[in-house]
Amino acid sequence: MDVSEKLIFPGQKHETADGGILITKLDDAINWARANSLWPLVFGTSCCAIEMMSAADAKYDWSRFGFEVARATPRQADLIIVAGTIVMKMAPVLKRLYDQMADPKYVIAMGACTISGGPFFYNTYSVVKGVDHVIPVDVYVPGCPPRPEALLHGMIALQEKIKNEHYFGKKAEKDK
Amino acid sequence: MSLLGEDIVTEDGEFVINMGPQHPSTHGVLHLKIWLDGETIKRVQPHLGYIHRSIEKMSENLSYRNFIFATSRMDYLSAHINNEACALCVEKGLQIEATPRAQVIRILMAELTRLSSHQLWWGCTGLDLGAVTPFFYAFREREAIMEIMEETCGARLTMNYMVPGGVMYDIHPNFQKRVKDVMKQIKNNLHEYFEILTGNVIFENRTKGVGYLSKEDAISYGVTGPTGRASGVSCDVRKWFPYEGYDKVQFDEILDNCGDCYARYMVRMKEMDQSVSIIEQLIDNIPEGDFQTKTKNVIKLPKGEFYQRVETARGELGVFIVSDGAASPYRIKYRSPNFSNLSAIDHMARGAKIGDLIAIMATLDLVIPDIDR
Amino acid sequence: MTNEEIKLFISAHIPAATFDESGEFLNVIIASEELLPIMKELRSNRDLEFDYLFCLTCIDWKDHLMMVYHLLSKKHRHVIVIKAKITDVNDPQIETVCGIWKTAEFHEREVYDLFGVKFINHPDLRRIFLMDDWEGWPLRKNYVDENMIEI
Ligand code: SF4
Numbered sequence: 001m002d003v004s005e006k007l008i009f010p011g012q013k014h015e016t017a018d019g020g021i022l023i024t025k026l027d028d029a030i031n032w033a034r035a036n037s038l039w040p041l042v043f044g045t046s047c048c049a050i051e052m053m054s055a056a057d058a059k060y061d062w063s064r065f066g067f068e069v070a071r072a073t074p075r076q077a078d079l080i081i082v083a084g085t086i087v088m089k090m091a092p093v094l095k096r097l098y099d100q101m102a103d104p105k106y107v108i109a110m111g112a113c114t115i116s117g118g119p120f121f122y123n124t125y126s127v128v129k130g131v132d133h134v135i136p137v138d139v140y141v142p143g144c145p146p147r148p149e150a151l152l153h154g155m156i157a158l159q160e161k162i163k164n165e166h167y168f169g170k171k172a173e174k175d176k
Numbered sequence: 177m178s179l180l181g182e183d184i185v186t187e188d189g190e191f192v193i194n195m196g197p198q199h200p201s202t203h204g205v206l207h208l209k210i211w212l213d214g215e216t217i218k219r220v221q222p223h224l225g226y227i228h229r230s231i232e233k234m235s236e237n238l239s240y241r242n243f244i245f246a247t248s249r250m251d252y253l254s255a256h257i258n259n260e261a262c263a264l265c266v267e268k269g270l271q272i273e274a275t276p277r278a279q280v281i282r283i284l285m286a287e288l289t290r291l292s293s294h295q296l297w298w299g300c301t302g303l304d305l306g307a308v309t310p311f312f313y314a315f316r317e318r319e320a321i322m323e324i325m326e327e328t329c330g331a332r333l334t335m336n337y338m339v340p341g342g343v344m345y346d347i348h349p350n351f352q353k354r355v356k357d358v359m360k361q362i363k364n365n366l367h368e369y370f371e372i373l374t375g376n377v378i379f380e381n382r383t384k385g386v387g388y389l390s391k392e393d394a395i396s397y398g399v400t401g402p403t404g405r406a407s408g409v410s411c412d413v414r415k416w417f418p419y420e421g422y423d424k425v426q427f428d429e430i431l432d433n434c435g436d437c438y439a440r441y442m443v444r445m446k447e448m449d450q451s452v453s454i455i456e457q458l459i460d461n462i463p464e465g466d467f468q469t470k471t472k473n474v475i476k477l478p479k480g481e482f483y484q485r486v487e488t489a490r491g492e493l494g495v496f497i498v499s500d501g502a503a504s505p506y507r508i509k510y511r512s513p514n515f516s517n518l519s520a521i522d523h524m525a526r527g528a529k530i531g532d533l534i535a536i537m538a539t540l541d542l543v544i545p546d547i548d549r
Numbered sequence: 550m551t552n553e554e555i556k557l558f559i560s561a562h563i564p565a566a567t568f569d570e571s572g573e574f575l576n577v578i579i580a581s582e583e584l585l586p587i588m589k590e591l592r593s594n595r596d597l598e599f600d601y602l603f604c605l606t607c608i609d610w611k612d613h614l615m616m617v618y619h620l621l622s623k624k625h626r627h628v629i630v631i632k633a634k635i636t637d638v639n640d641p642q643i644e645t646v647c648g649i650w651k652t653a654e655f656h657e658r659e660v661y662d663l664f665g666v667k668f669i670n671h672p673d674l675r676r677i678f679l680m681d682d683w684e685g686w687p688l689r690k691n692y693v694d695e696n697m698i699e700i
Contacts, residue, residue, distance in 0.1 A: 045545075097198060232663075
């Protein structure tokens with residue numbers, strides 16, 4: 001898959017003498033813009049967070065795909081990456097952060113812990129058995145911890161998902 | 177919400193704020209409740225448990241082979257050393273020793289881990305204090321070490337490489353060459369670390385004389401590792417209670433008497449040199465032979481109590497196994513270095529400004545899952 | 550001091566103390582009521598000077614609870630393990646050692662949280678890891694949790 005091809009504006013280009021005209025659907029234009037500048041709220045609680053940091057470093061460099069504005073605050077965040085075990089005490093905090101984010105918002109569950117409560121910890125008294133008990137998840141990235149490439153793949157999968165959303169017209173009605 | 181607490185003003189005019197559990201500069205899920213008078217800290221109260229995964233309870237149901245793997249998730253930046261501590265403790269119970277080859281491999285892996293952990297800490301300290309560039313420099317070398325780990329252990333972060341009796345697999349044929357390359361790279365690049373951060377005026381102002389911890393207090397609070405050594409406490413387990421043949425390699429225990437954030441920073445920086453030197457002494461002298469002593473499939477420790485301590489990148493990790501003769505431990509206690517180190521934060525932060533708290537936390541080098549276990 | 554001398558010293562203070570040297574360290578088993586005076590003595594005596602409490606925990610032996618204190622002297626480099634037996638499992642209580650070693654404050658809160666041992670005179674005895682409204686003491690052997698699957 002050629003990355004540069006995916007970043008091309010979705011629609012038709014007509015070159016004119018003094019520039020050009022773009023013709024596209026409003027849905028496509030909005031989705032194109034949104035998918036390519038996803039700002040994550042990093043919610044790293046444990047080991048997976050370190051691999052998430054690796055994904056941000058110069059070698060894996062998630063800024064290539066528009067993720068570089070990673071901050072630990074729900075303001076202006078489009079996406080929350082839950083990386084690490086969620087325990088009962090943390091669950092209300094996570095819920096609160098999720099509620100504070102502005103719509104539309106997406107969730108990536110990174111690592112075995114967020115998917116099912118972990119490779120070991122699923123059977124203990126304090127661990128939430130999967131973050132989807134607390135907030136809805138869009139993309140699951142399995143692994144313990146997932147490699148940075150896996151996280152990048154998960155994020156690109158999310159972009160794919162966003163590009164197929166509808167805001168206007170009949171399809172949007174149906175989605176509701 | 178009662179759980180998070182509200183920011184309030186107390187009767188005598190002190191302002192109470194909550195920092196964390198999700199906060200840009202606590203990296204991890206530490207929750208600090210801070211009493212402020214203006215900008216001066218009156219009291220800090222850590223609230224823990226936001227990542228309490230009950231590893232100790234869980235281990236009571238796991239076999240002696242399996243419980244080790246949960247510990248790589250405790251202090252994940254020193255995953256190897258955690259595994260090593262457990263493996264050593266089980267070996268102590270079985271009264272066996274790892275093979276000479278395994279011992280040397282373990283030391284090499286432990287020191288590589290220490291290097292990568294200190295590098296990550298250095299990058300994050302920069303981030304916390306407002307410098308983004310160190311992060312990218314630190315990860316350059318860290319990634320190189322991770323690649324070595326991946327080749328030999330098959331994982332980048334949670335390696336699960338140490339098993340009772342030795343190591344899980346033999347080292348990769350490329351191991352020695354790559355380690356030597358990386359050591360050369362680190363030695364060439366270490367001066368950049370100093371150039372970027374150490375002499376920086378802002379950095380020095382924010383760390384020098386901040387967060388002082390005296391020697392007596394450090395001992396009383398049980399502070400160990402580079403944090404303790406920066407206060408002048410000689411506490412390197414590798415020197416005090418040598419394990420795995422650390423007594424046969426040459427290295428210095430770095431001590432500093434200043435006890436402030438800058439001292440803690442310098443101790444860690446100098447420790448990187450020592451780790452490089454340990455690795456260089458051993459990399460060409462890995463003995464031939466087996467990488468694992470034969471152990472039974474189902475390990476059963478004799479009745480009794482076994483305590484083993486090791487020096488992780490953050491301090492003294494103790495593993496305390498109580499066995500009743502069954503195939504899984506009766507009780508396991510991890511004496512985690514971060515837990516004790518954190519208990520001194522209130523003492524260190526009193527009277528400081530709120531911005532100093534960030535510097536104190538950064539130089540304590542906390543890993544929260546190790547505190548909560 | 551050698552283990553023999555430490556033994557003599559402790560026997561002089563607590564005649565009922567029993568010793569166990571089968572393990573790596575010298576273990577001293579005493580009753581929970583006798584804990585505080587001997588701990589103070591161990592810390593302040595010039596020849597002992599156990600200034601570093603490196604591990605504090607509890608073991609649930611079903612019919613009694615055993616508090617375990619690992620002590621080290623930075624100066625003399627000797628190690629000792631003090632075990633205090635708490636016989637009342639329904640309402641376990643013991644004196645705090647916070648005043649002697651500051652690190653004990655957090656470790657005792659942990660033991661309170663997971664075993665339910667109440668530390669008398671502790672400055673701030675609250676749950677440390679679990680929520681305040683949590684019920685039960687998870688590391689006790691008789692703790693049941695409906696979320697956990699029996700293995
Ligand atoms: S999935 Fe594995 S690496 Fe990730 S948080 Fe859980 S235990 Fe840690």
